[in-house]
Amino acid sequence: MITISGKKWEGKFLLVSLAAFFLAGCILIPEVVPTSQPSSTPFLDETVPPTIDQRVETPTDTVMPESTPEPENTQTPLPSKTPIPTQTPVPNNTPEFTQTLLPYQIQAGSPAAISNFAHPSEGCNWLGIIGQVFNRNGKPILNMVVMAEGLIEGKLINEVSLTGVPGADIYGEGSYEIVLSDHVFSSEGDLFVQVFDLNGIPLSEKVFFDTYANCGKNLIILNFVKY
Numbered sequence: 001m002i003t004i005s006g007k008k009w010e011g012k013f014l015l016v017s018l019a020a021f022f023l024a025g026c027i028l029i030p031e032v033v034p035t036s037q038p039s040s041t042p043f044l045d046e047t048v049p050p051t052i053d054q055r056v057e058t059p060t061d062t063v064m065p066e067s068t069p070e071p072e073n074t075q076t077p078l079p080s081k082t083p084i085p086t087q088t089p090v091p092n093n094t095p096e097f098t099q100t101l102l103p104y105q106i107q108a109g110s111p112a113a114i115s116n117f118a119h120p121s122e123g124c125n126w127l128g129i130i131g132q133v134f135n136r137n138g139k140p141i142l143n144m145v146v147m148a149e150g151l152i153e154g155k156l157i158n159e160v161s162l163t164g165v166p167g168a169d170i171y172g173e174g175s176y177e178i179v180l181s182d183h184v185f186s187s188e189g190d191l192f193v194q195v196f197d198l199n200g201i202p203l204s205e206k207v208f209f210d211t212y213a214n215c216g217k218n219l220i221i222l223n224f225v226k227y
Contacts, residue, residue: 101227102202102203102204102205103203103204103226103227104133104195104203104204104224104225104226104227105204105205105224105225105227106204106207106222106223106224106225107134107223107224107225109223110131110207110221110222110223111129111207111209111210111220111221111222112220112221112222113210113211113212113214113217113218113219113220113221114216114217114219114221115215115216115217115218115219116128116218116219117219118130118170118171118177118219123215124183124184124215124218125182125183126179126181126182126218127179127180127181127182127183127184127185127211127218128177128178128179128180128181128218128219128220129148129177129178129180129193129209129219129220129221129222130168130171130175130176130177130178130219130220130221130222131146131171131175131176131193131221131222131223131224132163132171132172132173132174132175132176132223132224133146133163133174133176133195133223133224133225133226134223134224134225134226135225135226136225136226136227138225140163140164140172140173140174140175141163141174141226142162142163142164142174143162143163143164143198144162144163144176144195144196144197144203144224145160145161145162145195145196145197145198145200146160146161146162146163146176146178146193146194146195146196147159147160147161147193147194147196148160148161148178148180148191148192148193149191149192149194150190150191150192150208151187151190151191152180152181152185152187152190152191153185153187157180157191159178159179159180160178161176161177161178162176163175163176164176165177178193180211184211184212184213184214184215184217184218185211185213186210186211186212186213187210187211188210189208189209189210190211191208191209191211192206192207192208192209193206193207193209193222194206194207195224204224207222209222
């Protein structure tokens with residue numbers, strides 16, 4: 001054993017203590033690192049590279065589930081209610097118009113155009129219409145008004161005669177005669193004849209007839225008969 005004097009030992013001990021103190025302060029204490037830390041990705045371990053099977057690929061397209069078709073409405077629809085009219089329709093009491101035939105109509109075979117046998121001296125300088133009005137029994141009726149009206153070469157005419165007038169007996173009992181022109185001319189439906197009573201009430205429809213620029217057809221025969 002080595003013997004050291006007391007003072008020298010004390011000084012050296014102090015130096016050794018101080019040196020040990022400073023050296024102790026310089027020792028690095030290793031940081032305790034946990035062996036494993038929780039990974040931000042719950043399925044992967046950061047320490048071990050993920051294998052191909054462990055990799056999770058993010059799908060590029062989101063597959064929407066197919067929509068389930070709604071069930072058809074099997075409920076039977078209720079019948080619709082017929083709306084009730086708020087106002088009862090008022091019946092129309094106006095009688096429907098029905099055409100009533102006038103009692104006198106044109107006789108079968110009329111009109112007919114022949115040569116003027118009653119005024120042979122006039123020749124082609126005469127054009128007229130003659131005829132008779134018969135009842136249901138075929139008997140001529142007197143004092144029936146016969147009117148001829150229309151256009152002759154653009155000029156309006158209105159001539160009236162009576163059945164049974166003197167001078168018309170040459171055509172038969174109860175005949176009428178109306179002189180239309182002093183010359184023959186041709187026309188198609190420009191003139192008509194109609195029968196009236198003495199009060200001016202129409203007894204027949206208007207009967208249209210033609211004329212001819214022919215001296216052999218300057219006498220128009222047009223008879224009426226009651227049905």
